[in-house]
Amino acid sequence: MAENYRALTRKYRPQSFDDIVSQDHVSSTLKNAIKQNRISHAYMFSGPRGVGKTTMARVLARTINQIDNSVDGESLNQTLNIVEIDAASNNKVEDVHQLRETVRIPPQNGRYKVFIIDEVHMLSKQAFNALLKTLEEPPSYAIFIFATTEPHKVLPTILSRVQRFDFKRISVDEIVQRLKSICVDEDITIDDESLHVIAKKADGALRDALGLMDQAIAFCGTTIKHEELLQALNVVGHDQLFEYTDAIQKQDSNTGLDLIDRLIKNGVDIQEFLVSLTEHLRNLYVAHQSDKMYLVEATEETKEKYRESAKQFSDEELIRMLHLVSEAQVKIKDVQQPRIHFEILMLKLIHMGRTKEINQLISGLEQLKKNGSNQIESEPSVQKSTDSDSKKNSPAKSEPTPAAALDDSSEKENKQSRPSPEPENNRSSKTSENSGSMPDFEQAPHPAGTETSTMVEEKPEEVKAEDPDEDFLTIKPSLGFVKGISSSNGQEKSKGAKHNDKKAEAPKPNQRIKSLDDIEACWKEFLNNVKENAPQMLYFQILRLKLKELKGTTLIVSVDNEFATNLVEENQQMLSSIFKKMSGTFIRFSCRVEQAEGKKKESISPYERFKEIQKEDPNLKKIVNLFGAELEY
Structure with a gap:
């Protein structure tokens, strides 16, 4: 069996126009041209790899020369009427001169002599120019068929002398259907999910799909299981992608990092995983629009998973995730530690703020602005040096001034400490010792920059009051009120009383x-x-x-x-x-x-003050954690 074994790509090469997959626009045109006897002298087939360009050229040559199907497509080159040339190895002017000499020889047992030149874009400019005259005016029996994957490299003078057909990529569903028929012929057992994995891995090339199928059969045998196929082809499965997005949705960094570790150990290429992840997020976005599931190339079971998983995200979140992943896909090619950057991407996606949270933060910011403006408007115009001015006594009693109250307190303390009252000037002198130097408004003004006296700080034992109406004396008085005590007379007391009876x-x-x-x-x-x-x-x-x-x-x-x-x-x-x-x-x-x-x-730094503000305002703290805000000062 080993002696007769042929690869699937060779064994199942199409023999007729009907066998060629997904190129109906080319097959129909050529069949009509043959029927109407309007065969051109030169064709060019361009398109991606593995879509059937060379196969179409061989089928056309077989059909116009009426060669029997018993002759294999690869054996057509052995006939005298069909000549295949590889331009990659025959790209010199001498090779074109030899081709021109061959064109002069008419066909031996057929109507046409067909020249198939593969990878024609590899010919040099001189070789193209040497071919121009023969291509423009060939013998009536000569037909040229060029095949290339890069038509833009072909000289415009060549393109203007041929009929050009552009081949398209083969869809996933068409590849799956072709693989199913081959598996039936080869007696291979495989599930639809595995067929979709092979078809997507082929990237629109049926030849690549047949090569992957050969590899899977060699690894798994005639019964191919999905898990074994993923291991054989080393591709990223849907389960791993859904596990990745589930970790993002649950904001579970431990699961995400474990998944990355397993992927690396299993030999998954990070670049390839990011490509698959980009397509996965794109499919989630499409699934969010339930009427466009035809854009997702997957089985019905996988499409249902996409619908369920897409409900966990909003359109805005999916777009932001797509942007981050596609950006990482470009940058990770040039980094020295791709795994670290892959993990950073995972953490970014996990800790990325959700749309609902951002809307709540925006509402909180608006409320914060309103509260801030109200706080500025409601700030008092004058901030007193002590809190005693803001306290009120009962309506039955007149409110004494701090200066008068302080003087009364001094009198009571003196009475308690001595049996007989002391002269007024003695009380004033004692109060002056506790209060520091008193201001004299009749003195000449101080010069600019003169240092003023220090603040008065009463000792706790000197400010204790027996009268409950005098409890405000426990607060340090300002010099502005202590000034009412003077050693000269009691006129300042009357001024303090008058200040409380009627506002100045x-x-x-x-x-x-x-x-x-x-x-x-x-x-x-x-x-x-x-x-x-x-x-x-x-x-x-x-x-x-x-x-x-x-x-x-x-x-x-x-x-x-x-x-x-x-x-x-x-x-x-x-x-x-x-x-x-x-x-x-x-x-x-x-x-x-x-x-x-x-x-x-000690006064704190702006950075420490910024941290205290974050503790006081939870909305601001969320914004800093979400966007990584830093204080610049």
Whole structure:
């Protein structure tokens, strides 16, 4: 049996026009030309490999010379009327000269003398030019048939002298049907899924499909199973592709990495797998449009799997996956570690954000924008240095000023510690020791850049109050309120009481600013002017200022970072001119960097602050994880 064995590609080579698969447009034209006796002197058959170009030429030569079917197609070359020439090895001018001499000899036992030149595009330019005259005006019995896979390499002068027929690729279904008939003749048992694997692997070439079938029979025997076929041909099966996309859908990186490891160990070529994966994702997209399943080349069972799997993805997700896979397919050819890049592709597809999540994040961003704008609008115009000003007493009692309350507390403490009251100037002097140096508004203004006094920090034992109405004294008072205590007289106490009975009115233009209360009264109007006339960044920093003390024409304010200090100093002239235009008084701003109690820590870097913001806002954290956002500063 081994002596008589012939490969399927040779054994099942077509002998007639009806045996040729999927080239009906060429077969019908040639048969009609023979019937009408309108045979041309030169033909050119072009198309992909393995689609029947040379076979069609032999069938045409057999038919016009009426050669019996008992003569094999490969034996036609042994007859005197049919000459086959391989242009790949006979591409010189001398070979064409020999061909011209052969053309002069008429046929011995037939009507036509046929010259089949295979791979004609391999002829040199000089050989083509030597053939031109004979091709244009051949003897009446001479017929030239050229076959080529690259017609664009043939000279236009040659193309203009022939009838050209373009052969098309053979579809998967047509190859499957041809293989089924051969399997019946050869008594081979094989399932439809395996036949589709062979047909798709052949890539439109029936000759390649017959060669793969020969290989499968040699490996599996007369009974071919799907798993054994995949192993024999080393091709990627649908099960592996569906397993790949299932891992992506479930976002299971462990399963995905295990699958890649098995593929590599089984010797699957990464480039070939990416080609199959691209087609697989394309089929999923087509399956998402249920009325276009005819575009998917697979069995009905596999098409049903595509329909079920496509429901897990949206069109947008499939398009994004197609883009990533096709991009990796191009880049992976040039990388030094293709497996690592293959795994990176898998992780990208697994951790890729889903459409629903992205829509939710977009909605969260819109809500975040609204909340951010509302927060800026609702931010208070003045931030006090202490929280005692925001607390309210009961309506039955009048609200004392911090200065008056502090003085009363001092009196109570002195009474508890001594049996007899002390003079007022002694109480004031003790309070002055706890409060630091007091501002004197009658003094000359400090020169620009003069360092101001340090903040007052009361000790816990000095601020404890027995009266429940005085619980706000536990909070550190600002110098702006301690200024009401003086050793000279009690006039400052009456001023504090008057401040609580009636709110201070904003000073009119050209009215001199005399106290911190005057600053507070016109501060809101000042902020509005800054918002209209100053940069937005400066306005936001001014909003965060805390008023501390007024020394002459120098307003001491506290800030929580050095950036605000530098910004205020750089725009000192602008702020002073805005305040003077509004109130008629020239005020110079002096900043002091302070940290609130309970928050005394070193200033964090912008990167650490960005991480804290992510912890506070889950939507922002999802965006950073999804798109890999990084802070640039």
